[in-house]
Amino acid sequence: MNASKLFVAGMAFSMSATAFAAGAHDGGHGHGATSGEPGKASEASRTITVEMYDNYYEPEEISVKPGETVRFVVENKGNLVHEFNVGTPDMHEAHQEEMMMMVEHGIIQGGKLNHDMMNMDMGNGHSMKHDDPNSVLLEPGQSKEVIWKFSDKGNIEFACNVPGHYQAGMYGEVNFE
Numbered sequence: 001m002n003a004s005k006l007f008v009a010g011m012a013f014s015m016s017a018t019a020f021a022a023g024a025h026d027g028g029h030g031h032g033a034t035s036g037e038p039g040k041a042s043e044a045s046r047t048i049t050v051e052m053y054d055n056y057y058e059p060e061e062i063s064v065k066p067g068e069t070v071r072f073v074v075e076n077k078g079n080l081v082h083e084f085n086v087g088t089p090d091m092h093e094a095h096q097e098e099m100m101m102m103v104e105h106g107i108i109q110g111g112k113l114n115h116d117m118m119n120m121d122m123g124n125g126h127s128m129k130h131d132d133p134n135s136v137l138l139e140p141g142q143s144k145e146v147i148w149k150f151s152d153k154g155n156i157e158f159a160c161n162v163p164g165h166y167q168a169g170m171y172g173e174v175n176f177e
């Protein structure tokens with residue numbers, strides 16, 4: 001792939017990422033209504049530590065109350081890059097296409113992330129940063145927090161959308177008490 005083709009593909013990626021983000025922030029309906037919204041640390045009722053391995057989570061599933069805000073501490077204990085992403089199966093499917101682009105562009109390289117490329121301005125004010133509030137993308141040994149407010153009962157999973165990982169079983173159910 002030559003440089004100009006790479007640039008055009010990058011633009012397409014960043015436009016789809018923007019459309020996705022707009023959908024997620026769309027309060028009363030659509031995807032946002034079933035997965036919840038970014039939470040405040042001060043409102044978190046508890047902390048759940050989630051360990052990521054190649055290719056599964058520990059714990060394999062979690063239980064929450066509708067409306068509960070949970071502070072997740074996510075630790076990558078595997079040898080590959082992994083994601084922790086809270087969403088509906090449809091959201092995960094859409095995000096897997098974006099992650100495929102990140103692999104094709106060399107942003108995700110097995111056990112490493114190309115941070116320079118993630119921060120690169122694509123020329124339209126957007127970048128390929130992976131910074132949605134419902135997810136973290138971690139290199140081996142990294143740990144980060146996600147604070148999420150679950151709004152209602154729904155079909156919600158936490159999942160890794162790095163290509164092949166979801167298919168290998170790297171997702172877990174969110175059960176509502």
Ligand SMILES: [Cu+2]
Pocket residue numbers: 055081082083160161162165170
């Ligand atoms: Cu993974």
